[in-house]
Every structure is written in C-alpha cells, then in structure tokens.
Amino acid sequence: xxxxxxxFFVLALVAIATxxxxxxxxxxxxxxxxxVLNFATVAVFYLLLDAPFISVAQVTVYAGAIMVLFLFVIxxxxxxxxxxxxxxxxxRPAAIALGVILFAEAVFxxxxxxxxxxxxxxxxxxxxxxxxxxxxxxxxxxxxFEVTSVLLLVAIIGAIVLTKSEKK
Numbered sequence: 001x002x003x004x005x006x007x008f009f010v011l012a013l014v015a016i017a018t019x020x021x022x023x024x025x026x027x028x029x030x031x032x033x034x035x036v037l038n039f040a041t042v043a044v045f046y047l048l049l050d051a052p053f054i055s056v057a058q059v060t061v062y063a064g065a066i067m068v069l070f071l072f073v074i075x076x077x078x079x080x081x082x083x084x085x086x087x088x089x090x091x092r093p094a095a096i097a098l099g100v101i102l103f104a105e106a107v108f109x110x111x112x113x114x115x116x117x118x119x120x121x122x123x124x125x126x127x128x129x130x131x132x133x134x135x136x137x138x139x140x141x142x143x144x145f146e147v148t149s150v151l152l153l154v155a156i157i158g159a160i161v162l163t164k165s166e167k168k
Contacts, residue, residue: 011045011048011102011105014037014102015038015042015045018037019034022034032074034095036063039063039067041102042062043055043059044102044106046058047110069159
C-alpha cells in the first residue's frame with residue numbers, strides 16, 4: 001500500500017465526515033463551515049492528482065466566493081438566530097481534528113510536489129498548467145464559459161435587487 005493510497009483513504013474519510021457534519025449540523029452557519037472544510041478537502045484531492053491550478057480555483061471560487069454568498073443568504077434570512085434545543089458535544093472536537101488532518105495532508109502533498117518527499121505518479125508534461133487549461137477553456141468551451149459569466153452577472157444583479165432598501 002503506497003503513501004498516496006493511504007493519503008487518499010484518509011482524505012476520503014475526512015470528506016465523508018465533513019459532509020455528514022454538514023448534513024447533521026443543527027446550526028446553518030456551522031453547516032456552511034463544514035461545507036468549507038469539505039471544499040478544502042476536495043482541493044487537497046486535486047493536489048493529490050497533481051492539478052494545482054484546479055485546486056487553487058476550488059479554494060478561491062467555492063470555499064471563497066460561493067461560501068461568502070451562502071453565508072450572506074444565511075445572515076439575510078436570519079437562519080443563524082434559530083434556537084435549537086440541544087447542542088451536539090462532539091462537533092467542535094471533530095471539526096478541529098478533521099481540520100488538523102486536512103492541513104497535515106495538504107502540507108504532505110505540497111512537500112511531495114516540490115520534490116522534498118518521494119512520491120511516484122508520472123503525468124504528462126504540462127498537465128494542468130494554466131496555459132493548457134486556458135487554451136482548452138477558450139478554444140473548446142468558449143460558449144459555456146460565456147453563458148456562465150452571464151449567469152453570474154444575473155446572480156449579482158439579483159443579489160443587489162434583493163438587498164436594496166427602498167427610499168421613500
């Protein structure tokens with residue numbers, strides 16, 4: 001059993017545990033934070049697959065921008081103010097343990113990619129490079145890219161319209 005396989009199984013357990021924590025969390029803010037940890041775990045999966053650009057995009061877009069929108073909606077709707085009768089005592093230690101495991105795995109993978117640890121997984125030259133991804137995105141998938149940008153623009157305008165206060 002190689003180190004990469006062991007790392008994959010530990011990451012899989014972290015991803016499953018954070019997903020379950022998100023589903024069973026009684027507080028919507030905690031559920032969103034579990035989702036951030038899950039997104040970070042997926043980013044480490046991408047690092048393990050030697051795709052650093054997609055990993056950074058995962059963290060930037062999902063754990064950054066999308067989660068800000070989720071938390072904005074939670075705060076706008078007042079979901080964090082709901083009173084729940086019981087608190088789950090195992091959530092905080094589980095979240096801390098999963099975060100420490102995820103951080104250790106990410107450090108291990110980054111050290112392995114820099115050649116400081118012996119990791120053996122050969123990939124094609126230029127795999128996952130920003131140049132190759134940009135060429136593929138703008139040559140083969142230009143229409144879906146533009147449709148996505150228009151959809152995001154509509155979402156931004158919708159958020160502004162929803163939060164706009166009327167002046168009389």
